[in-house]
Amino acid sequence: MIEFTAFLAATLVxxxxxxxxxxxxxxxxxxxxxxxSFKIAVDSTVLLFIISVYFLFLEIWRIHTGWMIVLFFLFTALIFTVLHWKNYEDIKLQRLFKGVWRFQFVVFFILYFILVIYGMIFRILA
Structure with a gap:
């Protein structure tokens, strides 16, 4: 059972x-x-894409980007908070967090595909 769980986690990442x-x-x-259903799927898989991008960076360039990912998340949360405050003057945390979370999905979804394509080309040419 442990082997199956490890296999499933590795496949999903x-x-x-x-x-x-x-x-x-x-x-x-x-x-x-x-x-x-699409919103549920997007909200549920953001962490998978973040972890996947982290490991792609680690595999391609051998650099740990965990701190960069955390800083990017905090920076976008800050920007979204300021924009939300400017537009609505009242900050609704649930709406704000949902917007930041979905923006992270878009960014890491795009980054995932860019890194996969770059990684394939990099490995073929190396």
Missing amino acids: TVPLIGLYIIYFVSVKTTRNKQV
């Missing part, structure tokens, strides 16, 4: 799109609403 699809599929079957 290596290919987070599988986790995104599985969560979306299960969620569509339970909620019967594709838009809500």
Whole structure:
């Protein structure tokens, strides 16, 4: 059972799109609403994409980017907080956190594909 759990975790970190699809599929079957299911899948797989990007950086350039990821998260949270305060004058934490979290998904989703393509080209040419 431990080997299966390790295999599943390694697969989901290596290919987070599988986790995104599985969560979306299960969620569509339970909620019967594709838009809500997509939001649930996106919110649930942000950490998979962050961890995947971390390991891709580590594999390609041998640098630890954990502190950069944390700083990026805090910086975007700061920017979103200021923008939210300027627009609404009242900060709603749940809405703010959801916006930051989904923005992180978009950034790390794009970074994942860029790093995978770059990593493949880098390994082929090296």
